[in-house]
Amino acid sequence: MMASSSLEDNTTLRILRAADKGNYGVLAAVGYNLEQILGFVRAAERKRSPLIIQLFPWAIAHSDGVLVHAAAQAARQASVPVAVHLDHCQDEAMVRRACELPFDSVMVDMSHHSKEDNLRKTRELVAYCHERGKAAEAEPGRIEGGEDGVSDTLDLEGLMTTMEEARGFVDAGVDLLAPAFGNVHGEYGPRGIVLDFERLKQVHEITSASNVLIALHGVTGFSEELLRQLIEAGVRKINVNKDILMGYYAVLEQRINKAPFTQVVDEAIEQVAEALARQMDAVGSSGKAY
Numbered sequence: 001m002m003a004s005s006s007l008e009d010n011t012t013l014r015i016l017r018a019a020d021k022g023n024y025g026v027l028a029a030v031g032y033n034l035e036q037i038l039g040f041v042r043a044a045e046r047k048r049s050p051l052i053i054q055l056f057p058w059a060i061a062h063s064d065g066v067l068v069h070a071a072a073q074a075a076r077q078a079s080v081p082v083a084v085h086l087d088h089c090q091d092e093a094m095v096r097r098a099c100e101l102p103f104d105s106v107m108v109d110m111s112h113h114s115k116e117d118n119l120r121k122t123r124e125l126v127a128y129c130h131e132r133g134k135a136a137e138a139e140p141g142r143i144e145g146g147e148d149g150v151s152d153t154l155d156l157e158g159l160m161t162t163m164e165e166a167r168g169f170v171d172a173g174v175d176l177l178a179p180a181f182g183n184v185h186g187e188y189g190p191r192g193i194v195l196d197f198e199r200l201k202q203v204h205e206i207t208s209a210s211n212v213l214i215a216l217h218g219v220t221g222f223s224e225e226l227l228r229q230l231i232e233a234g235v236r237k238i239n240v241n242k243d244i245l246m247g248y249y250a251v252l253e254q255r256i257n258k259a260p261f262t263q264v265v266d267e268a269i270e271q272v273a274e275a276l277a278r279q280m281d282a283v284g285s286s287g288k289a290y
């Protein structure tokens, strides 16, 4: 299925297609407030790297959309390509609301439904997004675990993505596919990180034939070497959350009420920028701003 012409200039897709040509990854950094977003953009400009800012539906709800506008403005003002993406949108009404906000792309996450409903709802909502110029990501199977801001999936079992599901989602018109191949949201348990690279390779064969890009969820604690192997296997959008925000929270914890608040905020933003900049080097996006 061809994407509508309004997606030609879609910032998320332009950033990720350039990464696909250049064989590197692009970070999709989850931010919960303005300071974190400012830190992300500072890192991107410092490293001359493309960037995707990610928000959860929580950020829309609690700020009544204001944080989305702030992120979009920060993206527009940046001297490097920056897109704004909505991660894990699990509610159909929220997908429609997101389409009225300045997102470049939306993850239509219906993975908490049965396989059949996941595919059917995804197909409908992807079409809805495309009609409004938004690129769409979806999750065939189910990635295990939860992260701060994603609700009601913690008690559901993970389901590895099958090739049949991957084909179905590509046919449904998704631009970005988030496969489940052993990756886990949040902390990896005592078993450690066990990824099914063979499954990822097969998914990539299906997606690359249709110009669909692979998004990777659940990279907490991954080494640079593992990230390199995943990028080599075709992963392009790499979601990061906890690893890049721990320093921010540590600054607040250690410095609040011990220094002027303005200074604490500045130090916290710089922590975020430094953490993200290191990851940009790791995924190879540094210096790749077009």
Ligand SMILES: [Zn+2]
Pocket (backbone or CB within 6 Å): 088, 143, 185, 217, 218, 239
């Ligand atoms: Zn995720």
